[in-house]
Amino acid sequence: MRILAFMLIAISGLSLSEPATAQQEPPYWASIDEPEARMRTGPSTEYPTMWIYKREKLPVKILARYKAWRKIEDHEGTQGWMHARLLSASHTGLVLATSGKPVAMRALPSGSAKIVWMAEPGVVGSLTQCEKGWCLFDVTGRRGYISTDDVWGDEPLK
Template sequence: MRVRLWAIISIITLGLVATSLGEAWAQQRKPPYYASIAASKARMRTGPGRNYPASWLYQRADLPVKVVEVYNDWRKIEDPDGTQGWMQVQLMSSQRTGYVVGGIVELRDAPRLNGRVNWRAAPGVVGRISRCERGWCWFDVRGRAGYVEQNRIWGTEPGEELP
């Protein structure tokens, strides 16, 4: 009985550690790379430390950001508007998201211009990106998803392919 309980506790602990290590590993990539804001409220600071003043307060979880520099547990990020500053890595996620730029985008059932339009998204809408290939990305906005032309969302490099 004790051995079985110990085994269950060990498996759960290892799973939590593996998840944390996976997230930490993803946040240790060499910049530049894209990530997203995980917290519902996150402060951007003028330097890599809490002693630096906050320059922005983001209140939008899943907003994509581009990591341009790494310093210990701090990341210098750039938001979709081009604003740069420092954010604690704990406030960020490796989840890839996109931000609609330009005009209204059409989310299609297939990665081609003549694909059926499933949904439309206005500029500024944020969605999750799960894969990109040949100039198209699968874009999911709270369960309403479809293929979007890659150049219509901010959160990927031009021509970048995601599995």
Template sequence: MNRCAFLIPFAALALSAGAAASAANDEKVPYWASIDADIANLRVGPGESYRIDWVYRRPHLPVKVLRREGPWRLIEDPDGSKGWMRDLLLSRQRAGMVKDGSLIEMRAEGKSSGAMLWRVEPGVVGLLGECKDSWCPFDTDGHKGFVREDQLWGTGAP
């Protein structure tokens, strides 16, 4: 067999493998994500053999992804707890959680003069749209409106 004929396919394979690995690492950390499962385990290390530290039962809970290690993500939750979770349990769908404090107002429009639709309690989780001018579209169990960005955990730069 011609040596060049052997090296060309090998070089092409090596280049494509390098491109795939590079594409997988293109996703910069930190970034926002949300829990995409009814039950999700948070572990003390990046692997099934590590002890489960927390069990989450809140789909769409916003989390901050701090680090990647293979299929594992080091995350931080709204309470500041950190641990490792499988990437399959997370979604890039943005979500927010009403910060601790008093009730906040959900408005029909993204401005203070918009009609008030509901008062939302601290700890309520909802899906986010694109925040503009300090207001975010917020959908919690079909109740849709706008809330101020500074009243949610999961907005702004991660």
């Protein structure tokens, strides 16, 4: 009986309502996981909406946590609160519009490697293998290495 009581106490202490990635300590990267997501001035639906995002997979920085809410920052530096259910742990990047021209995606992580695709400013894709100034960038199956100077969502945050 004592063992059963201990097991029930141990199980009741587990939180199954949030994914494991939600337990990560800020700052960390996430992405918007819905076609429409509201950024609010505070961590509750009682606070006014300050921005409505209509870009699924858009990368955001998670700066703080309060219950089921996350304080985020977007690529323009705008900060506000978004409910955790609107976010994903997927690591994505946004092609920057620094030059206003398409950005090269290369076959290898080198500025002299063959260009395999061109990505327009504002394009969002998955980021992996980020090292030495390059990330593997995947936009709906079109993959290539992109310079970290041309994408937002890759810099170390800790």
